[in-house]
Amino acid sequence: MNIGVFVCHCGSNIAGTVDTVAVAKAALAYPEVVFATDTMYACSEPGQAGIIEAVQKYELDGVVVASCTPRMHEATFRRTVERAGLNRYMFEMANIREHVSWIGKDKDANTNKAAELVHIAVEKLRRNTELTAGEFTINKRVMVIGGGVAGIQAALDCADGGLEVVLVEREPSIGGKMSKLDKTFPTVDCSSCILGPRMVDIAQNPNITLYTLSEVESVDGFVGNFDVKVRRKAAYVDWTLCTGCGECAAKCPSKKTPDRFNEFIGKTTAINIPFPQAIPKKASINAAACLMLTKGKCGACVKACPAGAIQFKQEDEIVTEQVGAVIVATGYDLFDFTQYGEYGGGRYPDVITSMQYERLLSASGPTEGHIKRPSDGKEPKDIVFIQCVGSRDKSIGRPYCSGFCCMYTAKQTILTKDHLPESQSYVFYMDIRSPGKGYDEFIRRAMEEYGARYIRGRVSAIQPKNGRYLIKGVNTLMGDQVEIEADLVVLAVGAEAAKGAPQLAEKLRISYDTYGFYMEGHPKLKPVETNTAGIYLAGSCQGPKDIPSSVAQGGAAASKVLGLFSKDKLASDPQVSSVSLQRCIGCAKCQSVCPFGAIEMTQFRGMTKASVIATVCQGCGNCTSACPQGAIQLSHFTDNQILAEVHALCPY
Amino acid sequence: MGSQLEDLKTAIRQALPDLDVVIAWAAGPDGLAHTPLFITSESDVDLVQWDPRCSQNLAGYLPGLRGKKVGIVAKGCDARSITELLQEKLIDREQLTVFGLHCQGALDPEKIAAMADCGRYVRSAEINGGELKIVSSKGACAISLENGLLAKCFRCTGADAQPCDQFIGEHGAPPVLKDAPATTLDRLEAMSMEERFQFWEEQMGQCIRCYACRSACPLCVCQDHCAAQSREPHWVDQTDHPREKLMFQAMHALHTAGRCTECGECERACPVGLPIMTMKQALNRQIKALFDYEAGLDSEKTPPLFQFRENEEHIKERKW
Numbered sequence: 015m016n017i018g019v020f021v022c023h024c025g026s027n028i029a030g031t032v033d034t035v036a037v038a039k040a041a042l043a044y045p046e047v048v049f050a051t052d053t054m055y056a057c058s059e060p061g062q063a064g065i066i067e068a069v070q071k072y073e074l075d076g077v078v079v080a081s082c083t084p085r086m087h088e089a090t091f092r093r094t095v096e097r098a099g100l101n102r103y104m105f106e107m108a109n110i111r112e113h114v115s116w117i118g119k120d121k122d123a124n125t126n127k128a129a130e131l132v133h134i135a136v137e138k139l140r141r142n143t144e145l146t147a148g149e150f151t152i153n154k155r156v157m158v159i160g161g162g163v164a165g166i167q168a169a170l171d172c173a174d175g176g177l178e179v180v181l182v183e184r185e186p187s188i189g190g191k192m193s194k195l196d197k198t199f200p201t202v203d204c205s206s207c208i209l210g211p212r213m214v215d216i217a218q219n220p221n222i223t224l225y226t227l228s229e230v231e232s233v234d235g236f237v238g239n240f241d242v243k244v245r246r247k248a249a250y251v252d253w254t255l256c257t258g259c260g261e262c263a264a265k266c267p268s269k270k271t272p273d274r275f276n277e278f279i280g281k282t283t284a285i286n287i288p289f290p291q292a293i294p295k296k297a298s299i300n301a302a303a304c305l306m307l308t309k310g311k312c313g314a315c316v317k318a319c320p321a322g323a324i325q326f327k328q329e330d331e332i333v334t335e336q337v338g339a340v341i342v343a344t345g346y347d348l349f350d351f352t353q354y355g356e357y358g359g360g361r362y363p364d365v366i367t368s369m370q371y372e373r374l375l376s377a378s379g380p381t382e383g384h385i386k387r388p389s390d391g392k393e394p395k396d397i398v399f400i401q402c403v404g405s406r407d408k409s410i411g412r413p414y415c416s417g418f419c420c421m422y423t424a425k426q427t428i429l430t431k432d433h434l435p436e437s438q439s440y441v442f443y444m445d446i447r448s449p450g451k452g453y454d455e456f457i458r459r460a461m462e463e464y465g466a467r468y469i470r471g472r473v474s475a476i477q478p479k480n481g482r483y484l485i486k487g488v489n490t491l492m493g494d495q496v497e498i499e500a501d502l503v504v505l506a507v508g509a510e511a512a513k514g515a516p517q518l519a520e521k522l523r524i525s526y527d528t529y530g531f532y533m534e535g536h537p538k539l540k541p542v543e544t545n546t547a548g549i550y551l552a553g554s555c556q557g558p559k560d561i562p563s564s565v566a567q568g569g570a571a572a573s574k575v576l577g578l579f580s581k582d583k584l585a586s587d588p589q590v591s592s593v594s595l596q597r598c599i600g601c602a603k604c605q606s607v608c609p610f611g612a613i614e615m616t617q618f619r620g621m622t623k624a625s626v627i628a629t630v631c632q633g634c635g636n637c638t639s640a641c642p643q644g645a646i647q648l649s650h651f652t653d654n655q656i657l658a659e660v661h662a663l664c665p666y
Numbered sequence: 667m668g669s670q671l672e673d674l675k676t677a678i679r680q681a682l683p684d685l686d687v688v689i690a691w692a693a694g695p696d697g698l699a700h701t702p703l704f705i706t707s708e709s710d711v712d713l714v715q716w717d718p719r720c721s722q723n724l725a726g727y728l729p730g731l732r733g734k735k736v737g738i739v740a741k742g743c744d745a746r747s748i749t750e751l752l753q754e755k756l757i758d759r760e761q762l763t764v765f766g767l768h769c770q771g772a773l774d775p776e777k778i779a780a781m782a783d784c785g786r787y788v789r790s791a792e793i794n795g796g797e798l799k800i801v802s803s804k805g806a807c808a809i810s811l812e813n814g815l816l817a818k819c820f821r822c823t824g825a826d827a828q829p830c831d832q833f834i835g836e837h838g839a840p841p842v843l844k845d846a847p848a849t850t851l852d853r854l855e856a857m858s859m860e861e862r863f864q865f866w867e868e869q870m871g872q873c874i875r876c877y878a879c880r881s882a883c884p885l886c887v888c889q890d891h892c893a894a895q896s897r898e899p900h901w902v903d904q905t906d907h908p909r910e911k912l913m914f915q916a917m918h919a920l921h922t923a924g925r926c927t928e929c930g931e932c933e934r935a936c937p938v939g940l941p942i943m944t945m946k947q948a949l950n951r952q953i954k955a956l957f958d959y960e961a962g963l964d965s966e967k968t969p970p971l972f973q974f975r976e977n978e979e980h981i982k983e984r985k986w
């Protein structure tokens with residue numbers, strides 16, 4: 015083998031603390047290295063041309079570039095060697111920038127280390143083999159999980175792009191949190207008026223299949239060829255017959271059912287349509303509250319339903335959908351503030367969450383848009399808003415900022431003044447974070463035009479006092495204690511990962527952070543991708559996001575899927591594992607550790623053997639470390655290659 | 667103990683028609699240790715032995731007999747190996763019949779041979795009361811059973827075999843023994859890194875690389891495919907150097923990490939008497955600390971290193 019080594023200066027990034035000429039000289043002593051040189055910018059056009067020229071002139075079979083991280087330029091140089099006529103896998107990169115020049119000042123030590131890293135790369139390259147990618151066909155259908163505003167946008171954009179879309183939502187209606195909001199910042203336009211038409215579009219688009227009251231049961235397969243099982247939970251109503259007239263709900267005697275859609279402010283019936291604009295506009299029964307399903311007698315809805323749609327015997331149904339890509343848009347849930355003793359721990363009826371307040375403000379809410387105290391139905395005069403409840407608090411494991419609470423609190427003070435001109439709003443805040451377009455102006459308006467009194471500081475206690483509440487806190491700007499009497503307290507509860515988010519991630523084999531938010535492929539360059547091919551993210555499932563950002567991500571995820579589906583076949587990565595039939599003893603240890611389900615146990619001449627499904631394998635290498643005798647090897651990272659690297663570094 | 671042996675024989679006789687083979691113990695050549703017995707016909711049953719000389723863990727034969735209907739006689743500690751094999755799905759529960767025993771300790775043949783002061787060539791030995799009476803080329807001597815027990819018996823956590831299809835005799839607590847000998851691990855932990863390295867260099871210098879330890883290990887299921895003898899991948903070479911031998915032992919230890927039940931077969935088999943189970947014990951401690959897991963106790967559990975989890979309960983990668 016003829017190996018060429020190129021040691022990059024990266025301007026002064028590397029050459030500043032590494033003697034690149036000496037490294038190139040040292041490389042000439044390594045086995046099979048026939049050519050070595052230093053180069054100013056290996057990735058630049060002249061740099062790449064130099065590599066191609068050397069490959070041809072010295073009849074190189076493999077190339078080592080010592081420069082930056084492979085994350086940066088591995089793909090670049092693989093294309094370079096390919097243009098020079100070599101197989102793209104006959105290339106190795108030694109990272110002498112992030113791993114050497116940027117982290118050490120001692121030039122001699124750096125030069126030594128760089129030379130050793132080149133040595134390692136040479137030893138690995140000597141054992142590289144030519145690899146070629148395979149091809150496989152893809153199914154151009156897409157599944158969107160979660161029908162909040164982000165999922166709705168993604169589904170509509172995909173459908174408009176001509177794709178068949180399956181939208182899966184676990185609640186009876188799509189719409190997500192936005193369907194519960196009254197008005198939206200920073201324009202204060204009506205939430206249902208802008209979201210409603212989008213929801214109707216979903217129902218009417220012939221390319222979209224909608225499953226509500228449904229959850230993903232399991233996911234098999236890989237990019238281009240996923241098999242997703244969806245559990246359609248029993249609604250106890252035949253939706254092909256239900257016309258959404260609402261007669262059933264009017265007659266249901268179980269009128270004290272907790273109202274999920276209205277955030278448990280107010281009651282509803284056991285059978286209901288969650289809100290007037292619900293999509294699909296179909297009734298469903300809350301089994302825990304239904305007298306027929308719990309006690310075996312009632313059936314008022316059966317008599318009331320003109321379509322004969324009620325079916326107490328309905329059971330969950332599992333449907334399997336084949337799709338080529340999945341967009342996850344499962345949103346967020348709200349922090350449970352009752353763990354804070356200082357806010358009453360849930361004991362005071364007039365200490366409510368911001369989302370409950372949205373329902374009080376909403377004309378379609380339980381009070382028809384009149385702001386009334388839950389305890390006595392009276393209009394409040396003084397209202398205290400407390401920000402950062404369950405955000406930016408390390409002590410409860412929520413160190414992050416929920417992003418939208420400053421803005422919606424300002425919105426709520428404005429709406430409060432519109433509803434109750436005599437009222438006074440007070441806002442306790444830590445900092446104001448309003449970096450969006452028109453956002454800071456919006457906060458200013460709340461303060462200056464709507465007279466909201468902003469107090470920088472935390473609240474230490476809320477105490478009931480003569481039918482009102484005494485809120486004790488500090489004003490850190492003035493450096494003194496404050497006490498405010500109020501009729502109603504609204505807690506700006508922070509966002510947390512949607513319930514069940516980690517479990518869904520495990521089914522989808524995507525990663526999530528400590529809080530349960532899904533991990534994007536790269537924080538800057540791959541915001542809507544995941545590290546699992548074919549699975550994309552949109553909206554606040556990736557981290558708290560307001561509506562404009564959620565919608566933008568919905569569109570971005572859709573465009574990624576459309577891009578993926580613009581090809582009929584995908585190339586499979588050849589850096590995958592494979593099993594040596596002679597050595598495999600069929601112990602299935604590889605199978606048990608594979609995070610991607612890429613290993614099947616098969617029969618070969620009466621013996622059990624492992625077999626890797628190349629298109630599913632992500633090349634993580636877990637199996638190779640679990641296999642006791644090395645029967646399963648990851649191409650391009652074989653045990654022998656790694657051992658050769660170790661021996662290069664630790665000779666004896 | 668006589669009646670327990672008779673009950674065992676009866677149980678085996680009754681079960682034998684439905685089984686392809688039953689693995690038990692029979693008298694060994696010198697009377698110091700019993701050897702494995704593979705029962706396929708009724709007449710074999712008369713040979714069965716059960717007393718403290720049944721030291722060998724028979725579970726290691728099970729994976730090789732997969733597909734057959736096998737009966738096996740097991741002490742409390744042997745059953746942990748069976749459980750581990752079941753956990754790893756290397757054997758099938760339906761195919762297996764376990765004759766479980768309550769054990770009062772098993773003898774260490776090495777230790778006995780060293781203690782016997784009546785010559786090297788043992789002619790016969792028999793157990794009588796609390797003693798092992800030995801007749802050798804040069805005369806006769808007696809050894810107290812308690813002094814000749816295996817080191818593991820001093821740390822026994824369950825003398826009754828579990829899992830078990832037929833329990834023979836009375837259930838009971840582990841033997842109550844005084845003066846547990848200090849383990850090699852205890853001694854090593856008191857040493858500095860350099861001393862430990864020196865210790866292993868010396869020990870490994872004596873290893874003859876016979877692979878008896880590996881062959882005796884009930885969990886070394888690769889056997890002929892062992893990575894120690896392969897060039898593809900080429901983890902260890904054949905150089906006669908402590909380095910390569912240590913590498914082989916490190917491999918055995920890592921491959922049994924979180925699986926080893928500390929049955930001691932590896933050490934018992936070693937012709938040179940090297941304390942190689944120590945490495946596995948050290949790793950088991952780590953596994954216990956990291957995963958709160960001990961091998962071979964619960965056939966429903968998946969061993970921690972044979973599963974993939976996003977986050978481990980006991981490992982906090984992130985401090986916030």
Ligand SMILES: Cc1cc2nc3c(=O)[nH]c(=O)nc-3n(C[C@H](O)[C@H](O)[C@H](O)COP(=O)(O)OP(=O)(O)OC[C@H]3O[C@@H](n4cnc5c(N)ncnc54)[C@H](O)[C@@H]3O)c2cc1C
Pocket residue numbers: 159160161162163164165182183184185188189190191192195197198199200228229230343344345346347368369372418422425512513514518552553554555559560561562564
């Ligand atoms: C009180 C309050 C007021 C707000 N006001 C504003 C505002 O004025 N302007 C603004 O821009 N933003 C506002 N926001 C933020 C806004 O709610 C979010 O930006 C927006 O809802 C994010 O949309 P999403 O689709 O990402 O998530 P969501 O709205 O949470 O939608 C996620 C959907 O996925 C479904 N789902 C979850 N898990 C699963 C699963 N496993 N399977 C199937 N389906 C699942 C959920 O049921 C839900 O329908 C406010 C937030 C709060 C709390």
Ligand code: SF4
Pocket residue numbers: 590591607608609610611612613626630631632633634635636637638648
């Ligand atoms: S490398 Fe092994 S463990 Fe990783 S995905 Fe491929 S088959 Fe699974």
Ligand code: SF4
Pocket residue numbers: 593597598599600601602603604605623624640641642643644645646
């Ligand atoms: S771990 Fe190794 S030996 Fe066991 S089944 Fe997998 S490839 Fe075969």
Ligand code: SF4
Pocket residue numbers: 882883884885886922925926927928929930931932933943946
């Ligand atoms: S490594 Fe030794 S002690 Fe552990 S299971 Fe194997 S033989 Fe028994």
Ligand code: SF4
Pocket residue numbers: 872873874875876877878879880932935936937938939940942
């Ligand atoms: S049994 Fe003893 S001598 Fe033989 S390979 Fe194992 S440690 Fe070495």
